[in-house]
Amino acid sequence: MSDEFSRLVRSRRMVRAFRRDPIDRATLARIVDLASRSPSAGKTQGWHLVVLEGDETERFWGTTMGDETRERFRWKHLLDAPVIALSFADPQAYLDRYSASDKSRTGLGDSLAAWPAPYWTIDASFATMTMLLAAHDEGLGALFFGVFNGEQQLRDDLRVPTHLQLIGAVALGYERLPDATERDDAAFSRGVSAGLPRLSTDDIVHYGGW
Numbered sequence: 045m046s047d048e049f050s051r052l053v054r055s056r057r058m059v060r061a062f063r064r065d066p067i068d069r070a071t072l073a074r075i076v077d078l079a080s081r082s083p084s085a086g087k088t089q090g091w092h093l094v095v096l097e098g099d100e101t102e103r104f105w106g107t108t109m110g111d112e113t114r115e116r117f118r119w120k121h122l123l124d125a126p127v128i129a130l131s132f133a134d135p136q137a138y139l140d141r142y143s144a145s146d147k148s149r150t151g152l153g154d155s156l157a158a159w160p161a162p163y164w165t166i167d168a169s170f171a172t173m174t175m176l177l178a179a180h181d182e183g184l185g186a187l188f189f190g191v192f193n194g195e196q197q198l199r200d201d202l203r204v205p206t207h208l209q210l211i212g213a214v215a216l217g218y219e220r221l222p223d224a225t226e227r228d229d230a231a232f233s234r235g236v237s238a239g240l241p242r243l244s245t246d247d248i249v250h251y252g253g254w
């Protein structure tokens with residue numbers, strides 16, 4: 045395993061405090077280009093990003109976070125992220141791809157219910173993960189997070205086709221580090237979950253069966 049890859053994976057962390065500095069589109073394009081090389085079932089590539097930049101990100105926060113929650117929100121510099129990328133899976137693209145002559149015998153083109161696992165979610169997740177690593181490699185911070193409120197209004201507002209499945213949001217930007225007076229500020233704290241112990245390979249691997 046190369047040192048470079050190992051270091052990249054080991055040093056990636058979800059970042060929840062950002063500077064407002066913009067990300068240029070060429071940087072974003074390099075990140076998405078790498079992510080587009082992720083594997084996908086039948087090379088369907090049913091993955092889309094809706095990208096909000098700068099002041100447009102307020103359309104996301106204003107819809108998904110109420111005023112009260114925002115006032116109490118611990119990671120206040122998350123809202124400074126210059127890019128919010130919404131990651132979508134396209135289930136219909138899988139039905140279309142698996143209806144093609146080389147795949148139709150699988151029967152998977154007939155109905156989403158026929159699939160043993162939601163490959164559209166899996167592929168969009170693989171691509172989103174690659175995006176997190178590519179962003180880190182570009183010197184950017186990133187947070188993948190769930191959209192728990194206001195999804196329908198957000199979709200309407202951003203004219204997202206109804207058949208797309210929202211995987212989650214990725215905040216992207218340059219990490220904001222605390223200055224000397226901010227060291228104990230909760231805005232720079234890590235999530236509780238991140239402090240949980242990582243499973244060992246022995247916990248994960250079941251050689252020869254469970």
Ligand SMILES: Cc1cc2nc3c(=O)[nH]c(=O)nc-3n(C[C@H](O)[C@H](O)[C@H](O)COP(=O)(O)O)c2cc1C
Pocket residue numbers: 056057058059188189190191235236237238239
């Ligand atoms: C599917 C998924 C959903 C997540 N949702 C949230 C979220 O809503 N809010 C948040 O702050 N972090 C969220 N996270 C980040 C996790 O808390 C984080 O990845 C985990 O604690 C490990 O920390 P690390 O990625 O910094 O190593 C999510 C991560 C994943 C993979």
